[in-house]
Amino acid sequence: MSSRSRKPTxxxxxxxxxxxxxxxxxMHFYQVTDSTRAVLFYFGDFCSIGGLFAAFVASKKDGLLxxxxxxxxxxxxxxxxxxxxxxxxxYMTIAFTLGSYSQIGSLGNIEPAKLLIIFSxxxxxxxxxxxxxEEFGWRGFLLPKLLEKYTPFTASIILGVIWGFWYYPIYFxxxxxxxxxxxxxxxxxxxxxxxxxxxxxxxRGNLLIAMIYHWLANILQFAFMAAFVSTNSTFDPFQNVGExxxxxxxFLFNRKKMxxxxxxxxxxxxxxxxxVENLPETTRTxxxxxxx
Numbered sequence: 691m692s693s694r695s696r697k698p699t700x701x702x703x704x705x706x707x708x709x710x711x712x713x714x715x716x717m718h719f720y721q722v723t724d725s726t727r728a729v730l731f732y733f734g735d736f737c738s739i740g741g742l743f744a745a746f747v748a749s750k751k752d753g754l755l756x757x758x759x760x761x762x763x764x765x766x767x768x769x770x771x772x773x774x775x776x777x778x779x780x781y782m783t784i785a786f787t788l789g790s791y792s793q794i795g796s797l798g799n800i801e802p803a804k805l806l807i808i809f810s811x812x813x814x815x816x817x818x819x820x821x822x823x824e825e826f827g828w829r830g831f832l833l834p835k836l837l838e839k840y841t842p843f844t845a846s847i848i849l850g851v852i853w854g855f856w857y858y859p860i861y862f863x864x865x866x867x868x869x870x871x872x873x874x875x876x877x878x879x880x881x882x883x884x885x886x887x888x889x890x891x892x893x894r895g896n897l898l899i900a901m902i903y904h905w906l907a908n909i910l911q912f913a914f915m916a917a918f919v920s921t922n923s924t925f926d927p928f929q930n931v932g933e934x935x936x937x938x939x940x941f942l943f944n945r946k947k948m949x950x951x952x953x954x955x956x957x958x959x960x961x962x963x964x965x966v967e968n969l970p971e972t973t974r975t976x977x978x979x980x981x982x
Contacts, residue, residue, distance in 0.1 A: 697747055698744040698745070698748040698831070699835055701743055701747045702740045702741060702827065703740070704740070705736055705740030705743055705744075706736055706737040706741070707856060709733060710734050710736050710860070711859050714859035715859045717730055717859075718862060732818070732823065734820070735819070735823030736823075737823060737824040737828065737856070738822065738823050738824055738826035739827075740827050740831075741757070741827035741830040741831035741832070742754060742757060744831045745757045757826060757830050757897070760830070760897045761896070761898045762898070763894055763895075763896055764896065766893045766896065767892065770889060770892045770899070774893075774899050774902060774903045775902070775903075778903065778907045778910050780936065781929065781932030781935065782911070782914050782932065783932075784928070784931065784932035784935060785914075785929040786917075788925070789921065789925030789928040790918055790920065793923065794920055794921060796920075797920075798919070798921060800917055800919070801916075801919055804916040805913045805914070806913075807912065807913050807916055808910065813909045813913075816908055817901070817905045820905070820908055821900075821901035821902070821905040821908070824904070825897055825901045826897065828849060829897060829900040830897055832849060833845060833846075833849055833887065833890065834895065836849060837952040841948065841951060842888075842890075842891055842949075842950075842952055843884070843887075845887065845952075846880070846883045846886075847884070850879050850884065851880065854876035854880065855876070857879075861875070871926070874926050874927050874930060877930050878929055881933035881934060882933065884937050884948075885936055885937060886900055887948070888940045888944050888947070888948065889903060891947050891948070911924045
């Protein structure tokens, strides 16, 4: 891979990891209040900033325009908007059903009306963190970049590991304070990455759909905790079970897409693609770092 091809990726990692990790690491050397910690969490938005900078480095304003067009490109089967909205509810229902039976032997007292907290102001504020603050990075830049070289399934796993590891400094004192909870969390992120890649492939890489799914996956943990009043847990291991069931179902209908080389048009190196496509076939196939 040429140094030119590597530069946008390097820019992405320097911004997406560099800024949040410095702030989040320093946080552990000082006593900060919960409100301050909540504010510092917004430094994770540099993941999206990194994705936008990387797109610009790759293809200047065309890279940015491509990124923003993917927010409003709805030329895909509308059923995938439906699935993006339903899937988080589906696996959360599985998770809290299994979790409740394992904890108290029944579903206990359920107050479905409390699920409506997803329409509250704090819920919408959460859209500004992970969904808006990360998706220009993960699905906007990095996933298309990985798809230049890997199949969607492999790219999903690589992205999931990177994404899960990215949270380490901010969650060092709780989720990552034990191997078990850290492992369960990273598996959840990998599973989430796989599901979102299936949605990505079927929505032409639409970033607004990715943001909505990311937001629902985050906020529904709190909504289901509020609704299942007899328990007091996010049931993280059971969320993984629910997500695994979703992945199995999705693979029944998307196996070929996930295991074959991606043939979409989401590369940022448009000038590089044009130059390579003018070369003889035997020369073109030998160039590393250019998608099909």
